Amino acid sequence: xxxxxxSPQFLSIQEGENLTVYCNSSSVFxxxxxxxxxxxxxxxxxxxxxxxxxxxxxxxxxxxFGDARKDSxxxxxxxxxxxxxxYLCAGLDAGNNRKLIWGLGTSLAVNP
Amino acid sequence: xxGVTQTPKFRVLKTGQSMTLLCAQDMNHEYMxxxxxxxxxxxxxxxxxxxxxxxxxxxxxxxxxxxxxxxQNFLLGLESAAPSQTSVYFCASSYIPxxxxxFGQGTRLTVV
Numbered sequence: 135x136x137x138x139x140x141s142p143q144f145l146s147i148q149e150g151e152n153l154t155v156y157c158n159s160s161s162v163f164x165x166x167x168x169x170x171x172x173x174x175x176x177x178x179x180x181x182x183x184x185x186x187x188x189x190x191x192x193x194x195x196x197x198x199f200g201d202a203r204k205d206s207x208x209x210x211x212x213x214x215x216x217x218x219x220x221y222l223c224a225g226l227d228a229g230n231n232r233k234l235i236w237g238l239g240t241s242l243a244v245n246p
Numbered sequence: 247x248x249g250v251t252q253t254p255k256f257r258v259l260k261t262g263q264s265m266t267l268l269c270a271q272d273m274n275h276e277y278m279x280x281x282x283x284x285x286x287x288x289x290x291x292x293x294x295x296x297x298x299x300x301x302x303x304x305x306x307x308x309x310x311x312x313x314x315x316x317x318q319n320f321l322l323g324l325e326s327a328a329p330s331q332t333s334v335y336f337c338a339s340s341y342i343p344x345x346x347x348x349f350g351q352g353t354r355l356t357v358v
Contacts (some may be wrong), residue, residue, distance in 0.1 A: 176349025
């Protein structure tokens with residue numbers, strides 16, 4: 135069974151702090167996506183990373199794909215209450231490009 | 247600007263009752279998916295479709311059936327609801343796996 139492990143599972147921080155969320159697997163992925171889900175809504179795509187070692191920035195969010203394409207991280211600088219939500223990673227199985235594997239998510243609360 | 251629309255948003259069923267969840271997308275996507283999301287379990291794929299007239303089983307298909315008679319619609323049926331099917335159900339669509347998946351707002355189903 136392929137797994138995509140996210141850590142931490144829960145994170146509660148104060149506004150202005152920095153944080154990093156990790157997504158790890160023993161499997162290789164063709165690409166990896168990060169989604170954010172707010173309460174009562176469906177997940178919304180933040181970024182897709184495709185190349186090993188790739189780094190993408192989205193304002194205060196920095197995403198990195200591991201060199202071996204087995205892991206990824208999301209770093210948020212100076213977190214704001216609007217960053218609160220569930221962060222999900224999803225990897226496209228390199229051996230089966232129809233199979234998307236989801237992590238369980240990191241629930242982030244940013245307190246004002 | 248509709249994207250993916252799910253109906254209904256909320257439903258309470260008695261054990262043994264049946265119902266159909268409706269999903270419609272206006273982006274001409276070939277791929278459509280039904281997920282369930284439960285606390286601590288993440289997003290789990292129930293069934294998916296790779297085009298009009300096709301359906302395939304995901305990781306948790308038991309107790310559910312689907313149909314994709316028209317490209318824009320993907321229906322999820324529960325023939326005899328059980329309390330274990332209490333969950334939040336999400337429909338999603340994408341061009342191909344690994345590209346952006348667009349999600350509906352979800353259906354919160356309670357089976358009593």
